[in-house]
Amino acid sequence: MRIKIEREVRVPDPIKLERYRRTPDLGPRILFFSGGTALKKTSTELTQYTHNSIHIITPFDSGGSSAVIRNKFKMLAVGDIRNRLMALADQSVLGNPAIYKLFAYRLPKEADDTELRAEFEQLMSGEHPLVRDIHAPMRKIIRNHFIQFADIMEDFNLRGASIGNIILTAGYIGNRRHIDPVIYIFSKLVEVRGIVRPTVNMDLHLAAELEDGSFVVGQHLLTGKEAGPITSSIKKLWLAENLGDSTPCEVEIREKLDDLIRSAELICYPLGSFYSSVVANLLPKGIGNAIKGNGCPKVFTPNTGTDPELMGHSLTDQINKLLYYLRKDDLDNIAIGDVLNFILVDSVNGIYPGGVDKNEINKLGIQVIDCELISEESAPYLDPALLSKALLSLT
Known part of the structure; x- marks a missing residue:
């Protein structure tokens, strides 16, 4: 299939994909507004083609282990940030597999408090097998984070706690509640191939x-x-x-986030829980104006199948809701074409509530790109490899 952005483009474009595959360090800056899990496999797939993708992550999770940390330390949620950092990490022998293994570890849910405290003491002292396998000086950096956490943990419930979340929390508190420095350190430790930032650095x-x-x-x-x-x-x-x-x-976005959004070569509103992952990222003031200020293509890749948050929403309803939040900064001066140009669907294999009404979508000035996004293996969900290739071809 061929579409027109500013020039003729093929989706997927094998020549462009091969060029990106050969030089991922020079790959395109595709920016995603998302949560932590739905885009995980696609994020990992993208690292084969670009090490410059940008991931704006919602820090509003209020359930599971994230809730335990948030309630204790009155901070933004770091679980989805950690999830995306790990998805983008170099998991090969050329990266830091021992650190990756440690950061992916969770303390056992079935252990009692004494056992959990004893295992944490092992981690902090460097005697734990997962820490011993890490070479200096990185081992010392990680141990310092465990020591920092020990200073603030008090009666914190360690049952099922993610080590990656503990490291991020310790670094966040240790850096006077600034998240960027610890994300930077975490990224270097596991060789993250991309940029990850929360929408806001606030407890909301x-x-x-x-x-x-x-x-x-x-x-x-x-x-x-x-x-x-x-x-x-x-x-x-x-x-x-x-x-x-x-x-x-x-709440207004920081200048750093504004700059990141304006630097993207493609902006994607991707699959994931529609409201709590995608729309949630668009709520802070300034997001819409920053997106408008970037003339790159903008694409929506809706979910296939069922999303509990989309009860009563057709695909056209989703697009209209998305446009509302994208334009809310300045409804009179932000045009639809400033914030959304394409919708990427697989009408043959996908399940979209209400179907894909191309005429209604086209009336909004949004072009429907209908191509293969779902494989036999991934059905009924989007295939990470097919989705990645389609997005890369649009850059």
Whole structure:
């Protein structure tokens, strides 16, 4: 299939893909607004072609082990950040496989407090097998993070704790609650091939009004993973300061994030939980203006199958909702074409609520790119290799 951006482009483009594969260090800056898990395999696949992808990650997770850390230290969620860093890490022998193995480790859920404290002491002292396998001076850097965490942990529940999350938390607290320095150190330790940043460096939560008039505060109550699926469609999403209070708060993106967005060669609103992963990233003030300020192509790659957050939403509804949040900075001056140009679908193999209404989508000035994105192995979900090749071809 051929589409037109500023020149004739082929999707997928084998010549362009081979060029990227040979020189991934010079690969394109594809920027994603996403959460931590749905795009994990695609992120790893992309590292074969580019080491310059940019990942803006939601720091609003309020469930699981992230909730334990957030409740204890009153901080942004680092679990999805860690997940994406690990997805982009060099897992070959040329990277740091021993550090990768340590950061991917979780303390056992079935151990008692005494056993957990004893294992943590081993990690901190360097006697733990996973730490002993790491060469100096990196071993000392990691041990220092364990020591920093020990100074602040008090009665922290270590059961099932992610070592990667512990390292990020210790570095965050140790750097006066700045997340960028510890992400930088973490990235160097596991040879991350890309850039990962949270949308905001603040302790905030997602809040939503449902169509039935009720309010929900907390990402874990929206995703359908921990508290069961919501029973009414999401009407509106915003940010709140506390789990117990749905009062909206306004936060503006940092200049660093603005610069990153404007530097991208392709901007993608990818698969993942529609509201808590994609839309959540668009809530801070300044996101829409930064996207408008970048003339690169912008593409939406919707989920196939079922997303509990999309109850009552057709594919066209999703596009209209996405456009609302992308343009909310300045509705009168941000045109649709400033923030969204293409939607990438596989209408033959994909399952899209309400189907793919190309006429309605085209009326918005958005071009539908319909190509193979789902393989026999990945069905009914998008295939990471096929999706990566399609996105790379658009750059």
